[in-house]
Amino acid sequence: MVPSKAPRHFLTLNDISRDELNHIIQRAIELKSLQRKGQSPELFKNKVLGMIFEKSSTRTRVSFESGMAQMGGQAIFLSTKDSQLGRGEPIEDAARCISSMVDMVMIRTFAHNTVQRFADYSRVPVINGLTDDFHPCQLLADIQTFVEQRGSMSGKVVAWVGDGNNMCKTYIQAAALCDFELRIACPKGFTPRSDLVEAHADRVKLCATPQEAVAGADLVVTDTWASMGQEEQKKERELIFSGYQVNRELMNHANSDALFMHCLPAYRGKEVSAELMDDVYAIVWEEAENRLHAQKALMEFLFNQ
Incomplete structure (x- = not known):
């Protein structure tokens, strides 16, 4: 019927x-x-x-x-x-x-x-x-994880560091839905779609460096530099993104109680340093669950x- x-x-x-x-x-x-x-x-x-x-x-x-x-x-x-x-x-x-x-x-x-x-x-x-x-399903999990750890995302600052991929674009939508400021740091040529950024200009800022994006952030998020279907670009992307690794040094620019998320799988030593994955900052396993x-x-x- x-x-x-x-x-x-x-x-x-x-x-x-x-x-x-x-x-x-x-x-x-x-x-x-x-x-x-x-x-x-x-x-x-x-x-x-x-x-x-x-x-x-x-x-x-x-x-x-x-x-x-x-x-x-x-x-x-x-x-x-x-x-x-x-x-x-x-x-x-x-x-x-x-x-x-x-x-x-x-x-x-x-x-x-x-x-x-x-x-x-x-x-x-x-x-x-x-x-x-x-x-969008990953963002539901990310939002749940932040709410459990820190409460509402309203008024918070979220930093995206890395590729302007599907996760980054979904975070742009989440910024409007959850009322937070999103700062994005991507290499030239890898920023998210301009129309999406412009439509959310009151919530989203493109930053020149990862340090600028992360400064004073409550949450720092990244993802693999080469998504599924981009495997042939992996080596080239590793060179382009080499200055965009999220590590303890970069997290020092964020708020002292800032959280780190990654939707996984993570490539330790690439987009995120190996030690950060097991640091007090990282809540990736709760995020995954x-x-x-x-x-x-x-x-x-x-x-x-």
């Missing part, structure tokens, strides 16, 4: 309001507390999540699959290698078929347009598990729409 109203999707942070974000984060914290007490409400009983992976993943697959199982549901893993999507089936046709058999779909792929087209023809909620443009809890809360939110 076709639902009476259009499903609610989560393709970017712009798909939720500030109040809805706060609800999801607080619910994620609650679900985390219940999980650690050995209590997981089976709110997803008889629900099935279809997971489509064009880009491989560790944390995305484990967190979504575990989250569904812990809440009483099931997840189906589909890669383009073993589905008709990998043999040229139109996205629109796949969306119609798959969404008639599952209750929600998560897609991790390259082109953001792929997720958008799938959502346009899906009868169930679609979640963006990552595209080359945005990574929170993918599980934040996505549970997100899925519950979407199921209830």
